[in-house]
Amino acid sequence: MKRSVFKTKKYRTDMNAKILNSGYQEFNKYFALDARAYVKGSLEVKTKEMLGLVASMVLRCNDCIFYHLDRCVSEKCSREELYEAMHIALIVGGTIVIPHLRYAFEVLDELFETPRTGAGRVAEHVH
Amino acid sequence: MKRSVFKTKKYRTDMNAKILNSGYQEFNKYFALDARAYVKGSLEVKTKEMLGLVASMVLRCNDCIFYHLDRCVSEKCSREELYEAMHIALIVGGTIVIPHLRYAFEVLDELFETPRTGAGRVAEHVH
Amino acid sequence: MKRSVFKTKKYRTDMNAKILNSGYQEFNKYFALDARAYVKGSLEVKTKEMLGLVASMVLRCNDCIFYHLDRCVSEKCSREELYEAMHIALIVGGTIVIPHLRYAFEVLDELFETPRTGAGRVAEHVH
Amino acid sequence: MKRSVFKTKKYRTDMNAKILNSGYQEFNKYFALDARAYVKGSLEVKTKEMLGLVASMVLRCNDCIFYHLDRCVSEKCSREELYEAMHIALIVGGTIVIPHLRYAFEVLDELFETPRTGAGRVAEHVH
Amino acid sequence: MKRSVFKTKKYRTDMNAKILNSGYQEFNKYFALDARAYVKGSLEVKTKEMLGLVASMVLRCNDCIFYHLDRCVSEKCSREELYEAMHIALIVGGTIVIPHLRYAFEVLDELFETPRTGAGRVAEHVH
Amino acid sequence: MKRSVFKTKKYRTDMNAKILNSGYQEFNKYFALDARAYVKGSLEVKTKEMLGLVASMVLRCNDCIFYHLDRCVSEKCSREELYEAMHIALIVGGTIVIPHLRYAFEVLDELFETPRTGAGRVAEHVH
Numbered sequence: 001m002k003r004s005v006f007k008t009k010k011y012r013t014d015m016n017a018k019i020l021n022s023g024y025q026e027f028n029k030y031f032a033l034d035a036r037a038y039v040k041g042s043l044e045v046k047t048k049e050m051l052g053l054v055a056s057m058v059l060r061c062n063d064c065i066f067y068h069l070d071r072c073v074s075e076k077c078s079r080e081e082l083y084e085a086m087h088i089a090l091i092v093g094g095t096i097v098i099p100h101l102r103y104a105f106e107v108l109d110e111l112f113e114t115p116r117t118g119a120g121r122v123a124e125h126v127h
Numbered sequence: 128m129k130r131s132v133f134k135t136k137k138y139r140t141d142m143n144a145k146i147l148n149s150g151y152q153e154f155n156k157y158f159a160l161d162a163r164a165y166v167k168g169s170l171e172v173k174t175k176e177m178l179g180l181v182a183s184m185v186l187r188c189n190d191c192i193f194y195h196l197d198r199c200v201s202e203k204c205s206r207e208e209l210y211e212a213m214h215i216a217l218i219v220g221g222t223i224v225i226p227h228l229r230y231a232f233e234v235l236d237e238l239f240e241t242p243r244t245g246a247g248r249v250a251e252h253v254h
Numbered sequence: 255m256k257r258s259v260f261k262t263k264k265y266r267t268d269m270n271a272k273i274l275n276s277g278y279q280e281f282n283k284y285f286a287l288d289a290r291a292y293v294k295g296s297l298e299v300k301t302k303e304m305l306g307l308v309a310s311m312v313l314r315c316n317d318c319i320f321y322h323l324d325r326c327v328s329e330k331c332s333r334e335e336l337y338e339a340m341h342i343a344l345i346v347g348g349t350i351v352i353p354h355l356r357y358a359f360e361v362l363d364e365l366f367e368t369p370r371t372g373a374g375r376v377a378e379h380v381h
Numbered sequence: 382m383k384r385s386v387f388k389t390k391k392y393r394t395d396m397n398a399k400i401l402n403s404g405y406q407e408f409n410k411y412f413a414l415d416a417r418a419y420v421k422g423s424l425e426v427k428t429k430e431m432l433g434l435v436a437s438m439v440l441r442c443n444d445c446i447f448y449h450l451d452r453c454v455s456e457k458c459s460r461e462e463l464y465e466a467m468h469i470a471l472i473v474g475g476t477i478v479i480p481h482l483r484y485a486f487e488v489l490d491e492l493f494e495t496p497r498t499g500a501g502r503v504a505e506h507v508h
Numbered sequence: 509m510k511r512s513v514f515k516t517k518k519y520r521t522d523m524n525a526k527i528l529n530s531g532y533q534e535f536n537k538y539f540a541l542d543a544r545a546y547v548k549g550s551l552e553v554k555t556k557e558m559l560g561l562v563a564s565m566v567l568r569c570n571d572c573i574f575y576h577l578d579r580c581v582s583e584k585c586s587r588e589e590l591y592e593a594m595h596i597a598l599i600v601g602g603t604i605v606i607p608h609l610r611y612a613f614e615v616l617d618e619l620f621e622t623p624r625t626g627a628g629r630v631a632e633h634v635h
Numbered sequence: 636m637k638r639s640v641f642k643t644k645k646y647r648t649d650m651n652a653k654i655l656n657s658g659y660q661e662f663n664k665y666f667a668l669d670a671r672a673y674v675k676g677s678l679e680v681k682t683k684e685m686l687g688l689v690a691s692m693v694l695r696c697n698d699c700i701f702y703h704l705d706r707c708v709s710e711k712c713s714r715e716e717l718y719e720a721m722h723i724a725l726i727v728g729g730t731i732v733i734p735h736l737r738y739a740f741e742v743l744d745e746l747f748e749t750p751r752t753g754a755g756r757v758a759e760h761v762h
Contacts, residue, residue, distance in 0.1 A: 015610035022613070024591040026417065027598075033414060034603050036407065037218040042207040047174060051212055054178045055185045055219040056604070058350075060696070061568070063607035064219075080169040083659040085178055090662075091164045092182040092191075094312075094348025095669050096691070099698035102650035105657070142356035149359070151337040153671065154344075160668060161349050163661065183350070185602075187442070188314070190353035210405040217408075221566075221602025222415050223437070226444035229396035232403070269483035276486070278464040280544065281471075287541060288476050290534065291726045296715040301682060305720055308686045309693045309727040310477070315441070317480035318727075334677040339686055345672040346690040346699075418599045423588040428555060432562045432593055436600040439563045439731075445600075461550040466559055472545045473563040473572075475693075475729025523737035530740070532718040535725075542730050564731070569695070571734035 005110050008066055038071070046075040050085045057089035060096065062103050069104060073111045082108070132237050135193055165198070173202040177212045184216035187223065189230045196231060200238045209235070259364050262320055292325070300329040304339045311343035314350065316357050323358060327365045336362070386491050389447055419452070427456040431466045438470035441477065443484050450485060454492045463489070513618050516574055546579070554583040558593045565597035568604065570611050577612060581619045590616070640745050643701055673706070681710040685720045692724030695731065697738050704739060708746045717743070 038048045049071040056064035165175045176198040183191035292302045303325040310318035419429045430452040437445035546556045557579040564572035598605050673683045684706045691699035
């Protein structure tokens with residue numbers, strides 16, 4: 001069940017390329033709109049990524065949890081901050097969220113050990 | 128469809144009283160656990176309430192949206208911050224969230240006009 | 255927000271009649287299949303109705319909660335049994351279920367006071 | 382529980398105006414992206430609106446069901462076609478969809494009686 | 509993560525056999541009702557399969573997406589038609605649907621390359 | 636896709652240990668509250684586990700289905716009782732639940748063959 005950070009990211013990148021090269025331009029516009037939602041505004045990027053993380057947890061999507069956890073770590077969220085954010089997801093979403101909390105704990109160590117090269121580039125900001 | 132802030136709060140308070148006075152103590156413990164999730168920790172209360180708001184929007188529950196919007200206003204979220212948080216809910220959750228965005232806009236003016244007496248008391252912190 | 259037992263049942267009956275008289279027979283077969291799921295088998299009707307209640311609560315549908323609560327009361331579930339069943343729904347489904355627990359408490363007194371004429375007839379067994 | 386076609390549309394229009402005049406332009410871009418999804422392409426508008434209807438039913442959103450039913454009627458869907466589409470939503474989504482089928486039958490007569498002035502204008506194409 | 513068309517179909521067939529041979533006849537009736545929903549009526553089979561595809565995407569079930577994509581290809585949907593249908597699922601369901609769009613793009617080439625022997629037989633029409 | 640009972644349980648145990656040893660005590664309190672919900676009260680443990688099973692099926696979580704199926708077998712549910720309970724989940728939740736019914740049938744034989752040492756200990760009662 002263990003999926004390395006590298007493989008998970010590669011699969012996402014490869015499939016996103018397929019989608020964005022399909023020739024159906026509405027997909028590209030949609031992905032662009034998505035990316036803009038997490039850019040700094042009145043709220044910090046870090047806060048926005050935690051909002052994305054909690055939304056992904058209550059909707060129970062491991063791929064989305066992986067993505068936002070990774071972005072949260074890039075944005076310097078501490079473990080304690082992530083625990084509190086994930087706890088809110090757990091409280092709102094119920095025990096049905098627990099398998100996704102297990103998944104988050106499965107990948108979290110590896111995410112914290114992955115070297116970060118400054119804030120994520122826009123190219124990476126695709127769900 | 129318009130429900131005043133006062134009536135919405137009164138209904139919630141009355142029904143919560145029924146639940147908490149039912150004699151089944153697990154409900155009381157559950158509500159207490161819920162309240163503690165939004166207390167200041169590594170994250171500010173304001174951030175936690177926005178996390179609760181976004182979770183409520185993607186899960187599409189107007190009562191929960193009302194509650195967290197009200198708490199966000201008490202915690203001094205600006206309109207712009209709320210728009211950005213709700214936009215993330217919209218992006219993650221899709222157009223199916225739009226009716227709940229309409230509901231948020233329906234009550235938001237009234238919530239901003241409601242006088243606030245400092246930070247919300249714990250007694251209020253019940254979903 | 256209060257909807258009397260009588261009015262809620264009448265609306266359901268009237269709209270079900272529209273559906274079942276639409277001439278599209280697949281709807282009728284679907285409703286019949288649904289009704290059979292709650293008939294006594296290896297499990298008691300009472301247990302089956304509690305299963306339906308919990309499913310309705312975690313999926314957060316007030317009309318379905320009303321229907322199964324009403325059936326549970328007809329099948330002689332005690333208040334304590336209903337509290338325990340609803341608590342499991344709350345635990346599995348999270349605080350997002352709380353507004354539906356409030357709805358259940360809103361109608362429960364009236365449901366317990368409604369006279370029951372033996373076990374529900376099949377004609378009533380339509381969601 | 383009956384909400385006339387007129388009142389439902391007016392509420393939607395008024396609240397959409399609030400959202401689109403909020404000054405937060407991402408909402409406007411999002412609504413525009415939404416509108417474009419239902420424009421004629423390889424698929425007919427009529428087919429696209431039925432896709433929107435089924436998506437709305439399985440996600441159990443009455444406001445969205447109302448909107449897409451209204452659009453489907455404008456696009457000349459017959460009753461029989463709508464029954465078959467809604468039946469697929471029922472089959473995929475389960476009996477938890479039944480209350481929303483009741484809602485659809487509640488408003489359908491009124492929608493078919495509402496005069497239509499040709500295909501819906503883009504200005505109307507907002508969820 | 510790659511699952512070949514062959515293996516995915518074999519797993520479904522094997523497990524469906526277990527269910528349909530369990531001796532509990534209500535399962536068999538349920539599967540039969542499901543199969544009938546996609547038979548030609550006022551709507552073409554092709555349209556019905558696209559309705560099933562969009563319902564499966566917004567409810568975020570890869571197995572169901574695979575099944576309906578496969579059926580859509582059998583029914584001669586073009587790539588462009590499938591992109592437009594999936595785009596509506598994306599718009600209604602939000603970015604949480606993106607991982608399932610990636611899954612669809614992962615299997616789509618293989619599905620288009622799989623030889624088709626006319627319209628799908630009823631025996632195949634099991635979810 | 637086959638995951639043995641042993642491996643599935645080991646993964647759950649290992650990840651739960653990570654969560655419960657994270658130092659964030661709210662997780663521990665949450666897991667304790669969860670465990671208490673399934674203890675004998677007015678309802679039998681067996682009934683409560685079936686309620687948990689049906690909730691897990693309609694919310695479509697394989698890990699939770701596995702857990703509650705395993706507990707149901709420990710509590711002496713017969714195959715026929717489980718079929719009836721799962722049928723209710725299918726009816727309420729729709730064909731989107733079928734892939735999870737397939738999963739249940741995939742693991743059920745192995746679960747019935749796993750030796751049981753009396754009623755499950757509390758230590759096991761973690762989702």
